Amino acid sequence: MKYISKYFLFFLTLIILNDCFSKQNIIKRIRTSDKIDKVTTRIVLDLSQKTAYSIFTLDNKPRLVIDIEASENKGTYDLKSKLIEKVRINNNGKGIIRLVFDLKGKAFIEKNFYLKKNEKNFYRLVVDLQLQKKVITKKKALQPKKPFTITxxxxxxxxxxxxxxxxxxxxxxxxxxxxxxxILLDKKGYQVHLTRNKDEFISLRKRRNIAKKNNSDLFISIHVDSVKKKSTRGTSIYTLSDKASDKVTAMLAERENKVDLIAGIDSNKVDNEVFSILLDLQRRDTKNASASFAEIYVSKIRDNGYRALRRPHRHAGFAVLKSPDIPSVLVELGFLSNPKDAKYLSNKKSRARVLKALSEAIIDYVRTRSKI
Ligand SMILES: [Zn+2]
Known part of the structure; x- marks a missing residue:
């Protein structure tokens, strides 16, 4: 788990099964209760089968998310916990059910485990949650959590x-x-890293690894485009395309070093099928987040009256965008092949306009991240 800091949003946990994976899992019941110790809230899912799941908490609008391999939810649920406000259940129809528990405060996963089936009980997935302790500073303000990190x-x-x-x-x-x-983002209190601070060559893989090492919440690769047609100008933004994603997913699953790319999942212990489901889940979330950033950027560009390509949000298989768990975009600020763009982008003052739009997009994106 050395890849994950204790602040990391994801707590990906994996249960591997040899025998039950192919069987249909049905959620029979969802139970919650506050334990006698008064600090722990226990969530129990009664399940017909023991299947793979991933679990993580989100601090912004505190939530606990459980993605579980299951075909159907027949769960009646009783909410007897003071920490849990409500439960939302979404069945994607592809074998994964997402349960989102809206919490009344920031919490962390104290432990999670399966209990065996017996004569009286189904399989039980148990999750123990605890409220994060509020650290009071001298100003009586809450201790800030890990700042949003951008590479x-x-x-x-x-x-x-x-x-x-x-x-x-x-x-x-x-x-x-x-x-x-x-400089613009530092002012907003974000933690900002650069993959290079000077004129040096860095491989695409290393750029991704730097983002990972920094435990980044967002990765933005900055470029200036160039084409034969001189009149083409304006900014554009790229996210990873579906096709490339699938290919990458397939390739990743085969690779021995995949553990380097997927935080917290020990691929050696993982059945390939389970692994690819989890990778797919993670990648889908990352892809959605990347696309949402791209859309925000496009709207900010328009708000700021900066010139954009006709279809500013495009998809492509850039290697630098292939982190499975870090929302990643590639921004082409404009076209060096266009004399106006070239002049515009090489001048600090005019360049500030597109950078302003980009920083505004980041600020908005951080705000909207709380939606699930
Ligand atoms: Zn480039």
Whole structure:
């Protein structure tokens, strides 16, 4: 678990089964109660089968999310806990049921485990939750949690200049833009890292790894495009395409070092099928989050009157975007092949406009992250 800091939003837990995986799992009942120790809330899912699940908490609008491999929910539930406000259940029809418990306060998962089936009981998935202790500072304010962490990735560098036009080099503009954007974001209290701070070559894989090492909540690769047609100008934003995602998922599942890419999942112990379901779940969430960021960016660009491509949000299989668990986007600030864009982007003052839109998109995105 060394890849995960204690603040990490995800608590991915995995139960592996040899015999029951193929059988249909039905949620029979959902029970909650506050334990006598007064600090623990226990959630029990009665299940017809023991199947794979993932579980994590979200602090923003406190919630506990359980994704469980199950075909059907027949669960009546009784909420006898003071911590739980309500339960929302969503069956995606593809064998995964998501249970979202809205909580009255920030909580952490104290433990989670299965209890065996016996004559009286079904299989029981037990989750013990505890309220996070409020740390009071001198100002009587809540101790801030881990700040939202962003890794900015200035494209290219070193031997690889990226696009070169009109004496401008993409690698220089991307580095300047990332540094300037960092200043804007630092002011907002986010934790901002750069994959490179100077003119050096960094492989795409290493860029992803830096984002992972920083425990990033968002990864933004910054580029400046170049095409033959000089008149093409404006910004665009890329997220990973479906097709690429699937291929990557398949490739990842085969790779021995997949554990490096998926925090908290020990692939050695995991049945391949279960593994790919979990990877898929995680990737789907990441993909949705990336797409939502892209849409926010596009609207901010429009609000700011900055020029964008006709379809500013596009999909492609950029290797740098393939982190399974970090929402990732690639922003093309404009076109170095267009004289106006080139001039615009190489000037700090005018470049600030697109960076302002980008920083506003980040602020909005952080706000909307609480929706599930
Ligand atoms: Zn580039």
């Amino acid at each position: 900015l990735d200035p494209g290219h560098g070193g031997l690889d200049p990226g696009a070169v036009k009109y004496s401008y080099r993409e690698k220089d503009i991307t580095l300047l833009a990332a540094k300037e954007l960092k």
